[in-house]
Amino acid sequence: GQSLEQPSEVTAVEGAIVQINCTYQTSGFYGLSWYQQHDGGAPTFLSYNALDGLEETGRFSSFLSRSDSYGYLLLQELQMKDSASYFCAVRASGGSYIPTFGRGTSLIVHP
Amino acid sequence: NAGVTQTPKFQVLKTGQSMTLQCAQDMNHEYMSWYRQDPGMGLRLIHYSVGAGITDQGEVPNGYNVSRSTTEDFPLRLLSAAPSQTSVYFCASWGGGADTQYFGPGTRLTVL
Numbered sequence: 054g055q056s057l058e059q060p061s062e063v064t065a066v067e068g069a070i071v072q073i074n075c076t077y078q079t080s081g082f083y084g085l086s087w088y089q090q091h092d093g094g095a096p097t098f099l100s101y102n103a104l105d106g107l108e109e110t111g112r113f114s115s116f117l118s119r120s121d122s123y124g125y126l127l128l129q130e131l132q133m134k135d136s137a138s139y140f141c142a143v144r145a146s147g148g149s150y151i152p153t154f155g156r157g158t159s160l161i162v163h164p
Numbered sequence: 165n166a167g168v169t170q171t172p173k174f175q176v177l178k179t180g181q182s183m184t185l186q187c188a189q190d191m192n193h194e195y196m197s198w199y200r201q202d203p204g205m206g207l208r209l210i211h212y213s214v215g216a217g218i219t220d221q222g223e224v225p226n227g228y229n230v231s232r233s234t235t236e237d238f239p240l241r242l243l244s245a246a247p248s249q250t251s252v253y254f255c256a257s258w259g260g261g262a263d264t265q266y267f268g269p270g271t272r273l274t275v276l
Contacts, residue, residue, distance in 0.1 A: 086265075088265075
């Protein structure tokens with residue numbers, strides 16, 4: 054099976070940079086995804102890493118180190134609207150390819 | 165495209181009642197899945213399907229049934245509702261070769 058660890062809560066101020074870490078254990082690794090979920094809403098896809106390194110999409114970047122079983126989501130120039138929960142999800146190679154989600158990190162952005 | 169749709173948005177049941185949560189997608193995706201989300205627990209996989217006629221169990225399948233007679237539809241049936249099934253239920257779909265799951269808006273279920 055797979056397991057993921059991420060912090061339960063992170064706080065930051067508007068305009069700052071915040072990093073949300075995710076460590077995982079899996080018997081075979083295919084890729085790591087990140088999703089954002091606002092209160093009362095559905096998860097929406099942010100990014101995906103299958104190879105080591107940094108993927109950048111606007112203010113958001115995601116990093117993966119396969120050798121360390123570790124990834125992070127980096128949010129720059131934080132805005133109040135970035136207050137949400139962020140989930141990492143791992144897809145294991147072989148089997149169903151169904152992602153397993155972490156418990157989520159609640160990001161609170163203060164003015 | 166409507167994407168992934170779910171009905172109903174809200175539902176209240178009494179213990180022992182049965183019901184079906186509907187999920188449909190119009191993106192011709194092979195993969196569909198059902199998750200439940202409880203506070204502090206993230207998204208837990210209930211059942212999933214890799215194509216029409218093929219379903220399998222996820223992490224928390226007890227008390228739920230699914231079927232996949234068409235590519236578009238993936239209903240979730242609660243056989244005999246229990247208070248422990250009070251949760252928010254999300255349906256998701258994606259193409260087999262893609263990395264992005266598309267989620268429906270969710271069904272908020274309360275079992276009294």
